[in-house]
Amino acid sequence: MKQLKCDLLVIGAGSGGLSVAAGAAQMGADVVLLEGHKMGGDCLNYGCVPSKSLIASAKAAYGQGHSAGFGVANQLPQVDYAAVMDHVAEVVASIAPMDSQERFEGFGVRVIREFGHFISPTQVQAGDAIITARRVVIATGSSPLVPPIPGLNTVPYVTNETLFDLREKPEHLLIIGGGPVGMEMAQAHVRLGCKVTVIEGQRALGKDDPELARVVLDSLRDEGVDIAEGAMVSKIGGSAGAIEVEVNTGSTFRGSHLLMAVGRKANTNRLNLAAAGVETSRSGIQVDEQLRSSNKRIYAIGDVAGGMQFTHVAGYQAGVIIRSALFGLPSKARTSHIPWVTYTDPELAQVGLTEAQARDIHGVTLEVVRFDYHHNDRALAERKTGGFIKVMVVKGRPVGVSIVGHQAGELIGTWSLALANGLKMGQIAAMVSPYPTIGEINKRVAGAYFSPRLFDSQFVKRAVRFVQRWIP
Numbered sequence: 162m163k164q165l166k167c168d169l170l171v172i173g174a175g176s177g178g179l180s181v182a183a184g185a186a187q188m189g190a191d192v193v194l195l196e197g198h199k200m201g202g203d204c205l206n207y208g209c210v211p212s213k214s215l216i217a218s219a220k221a222a223y224g225q226g227h228s229a230g231f232g233v234a235n236q237l238p239q240v241d242y243a244a245v246m247d248h249v250a251e252v253v254a255s256i257a258p259m260d261s262q263e264r265f266e267g268f269g270v271r272v273i274r275e276f277g278h279f280i281s282p283t284q285v286q287a288g289d290a291i292i293t294a295r296r297v298v299i300a301t302g303s304s305p306l307v308p309p310i311p312g313l314n315t316v317p318y319v320t321n322e323t324l325f326d327l328r329e330k331p332e333h334l335l336i337i338g339g340g341p342v343g344m345e346m347a348q349a350h351v352r353l354g355c356k357v358t359v360i361e362g363q364r365a366l367g368k369d370d371p372e373l374a375r376v377v378l379d380s381l382r383d384e385g386v387d388i389a390e391g392a393m394v395s396k397i398g399g400s401a402g403a404i405e406v407e408v409n410t411g412s413t414f415r416g417s418h419l420l421m422a423v424g425r426k427a428n429t430n431r432l433n434l435a436a437a438g439v440e441t442s443r444s445g446i447q448v449d450e451q452l453r454s455s456n457k458r459i460y461a462i463g464d465v466a467g468g469m470q471f472t473h474v475a476g477y478q479a480g481v482i483i484r485s486a487l488f489g490l491p492s493k494a495r496t497s498h499i500p501w502v503t504y505t506d507p508e509l510a511q512v513g514l515t516e517a518q519a520r521d522i523h524g525v526t527l528e529v530v531r532f533d534y535h536h537n538d539r540a541l542a543e544r545k546t547g548g549f550i551k552v553m554v555v556k557g558r559p560v561g562v563s564i565v566g567h568q569a570g571e572l573i574g575t576w577s578l579a580l581a582n583g584l585k586m587g588q589i590a591a592m593v594s595p596y597p598t599i600g601e602i603n604k605r606v607a608g609a610y611f612s613p614r615l616f617d618s619q620f621v622k623r624a625v626r627f628v629q630r631w632i633p
């Protein structure tokens with residue numbers, strides 16, 4: 162056995178692990194990084210990158226079929242599904258060098274391509290190496306949850322790990338789960354010419370404000386996605402190409418292919434966490450506000466820590482623990498300014514509290530201001546007028562923002578900045594947005610907060626009349 166010593170051992174080379182390893186090594190720490198499978202983890206290989214690339218193909222196809230409103234005749238898109246998947250693979254390959262072993266070795270990181278497991282509270286074995294580290298970061302991510310639904314093991318199905326390997330277009334894709342994976346892939350596939358049925362046990366896009374989720378669901382239904390809500394799957398049967406999904410309401414859905422998108426399970430099984438005294442809960446490794454596990458020398462970040470499961474969260478958490486693990490400074494992870502976006506068309510974006518959460522916490526002190534896309538000139542020019550922004554304001558400061566509409570994901574960044582820094586609505590209103598941009602929506606909603614205060618105020622009117630009498 163090889164014995165290695167280091168300052169920081171990072172387990173998992175996905176969004177979280179790579180960010181920690183790159184930052185720590187470039188700041189002078191001696192870092193070992195373990196990866197048992199593909200460098201780049203889920204986001205690059207099976208998640209964000211392939212899904213957004215597929216969505217881009219679907220958008221191109223949809224554009225061809227919906228250009229008449231712009232004076233350009235509609236065309237029936239000729240979709241070559243295998244070529245679409247080639248595009249997806251090309252995009253993944255073009256980003257892969259950023260996450261490669263060579264690049265990280267260039268930063269001075271020792272990369273070991275093995276799965277690691279704890280053999281003591283400070284030691285991890287990976288292949289023929291035993292690594293003793295001052296601090297360990299577990300960033301092993303999550304895997305698709307495949308629940309033990311009766312009959313599921315008798316039919317072929319795909320998850321996010323195998324969907325992008327398909328070469329033949331599914332004739333009728335059944336998707337179990339109406340979360341972000343299910344809804345993004347449903348719209349992409351209906352636009353690529355598949356028949357799509359989403360089977361959701363509760364409410365589709367259930368983690369988002371229902372008023373905004375409804376706009377997305379209506380849009381998907383208009384495009385032809387069949388969405389069954391309150392339909393918990395109880396049994397699966399049939400055979401390859403003719404799959405049958407039974408739900409608790411008694412209905413049966415039939416399709417040619419099946420995508421399981423019912424959530425994630427934390428990757429803890431290979432780690433032998435008991436040897437390190439690291440405790441877990443149902444959602445993953447238990448961590449405190451500083452992202453330390455029950456063994457204070459071991460941190461957990463990203464999906465394996467069971468909180469918000471997004472690439473930018475893993476990256477943000479990496480920054481939090483670098484401060485604490487490298488400099489010994491206290492550093493807490495916050496969630497109030499973390500945005501998330503579902504990349505359907507229209508997009509759905511949220512940061513901070515939803516209206517219902519804000520009402521629960523702030524009661525009558527809450528003010529909700531709104532602005533509709535159809536008042537935005539650029540949205541009119543682009544024929545993207547569906548959607549709105551809602552800002553939850555308490556004592557002049559935003560505490561949450563929900564946006565549904567064109568480029569909602571681009572708009573939400575401003576509000577993450579506002580929440581991260583405790584900005585006031587006046588500071589958003591002071592921004593000058595170039596005309597005509599979708600981004601003006603952010604300024605206009607801040608304006609909507611102040612207009613009644615300015616235009617409906619008898620005090621302001623009296624003040625103006627008084628001043629006008631006296632100025633030359």
Ligand SMILES: Cc1cc2nc3c(=O)[nH]c(=O)nc-3n(C[C@H](O)[C@H](O)[C@H](O)COP(=O)(O)OP(=O)(O)OC[C@H]3O[C@@H](n4cnc5c(N)ncnc54)[C@H](O)[C@@H]3O)c2cc1C
Nearest residue numbers: 173175176177197202203208276277302463464470471472
């Ligand atoms: C279809 C889909 C689409 C998504 N789209 C988005 C999106 O648009 N935006 C967004 O922000 N998020 C998105 N996500 C979520 C995002 O992919 C994850 O939140 C992110 O990848 C988590 O990063 P991570 O570092 O925690 O884990 P991962 O990126 O999964 O990396 C973990 C790595 O650890 C390795 N590993 C596991 N166990 C061990 C071990 N014992 N030893 C060594 N290595 C190990 C794994 O092989 C893996 O490479 C999407 C997810 C899915 C499934």
Ligand SMILES: NC(=O)c1ccc[n+]([C@@H]2O[C@H](COP(=O)([O-])OP(=O)(O)OC[C@H]3O[C@@H](n4cnc5c(N)ncnc54)[C@H](O)[C@@H]3O)[C@@H](O)[C@H]2O)c1
Nearest residue numbers: 338339340341342343361362393394422423424470502503
């Ligand atoms: N745009 C993005 O940032 C993005 C995109 C995709 C995924 N993700 C991340 O990946 C995570 C996982 O996404 P997901 O969509 O797989 O999970 P999810 O937990 O968000 O949604 C799964 C859905 O499946 C339903 N479900 C569970 N069991 C069922 C059953 N037996 N029958 C019918 N429905 C059932 C649940 O009610 C839930 O609505 C997300 O929470 C998110 O963090 C992010």
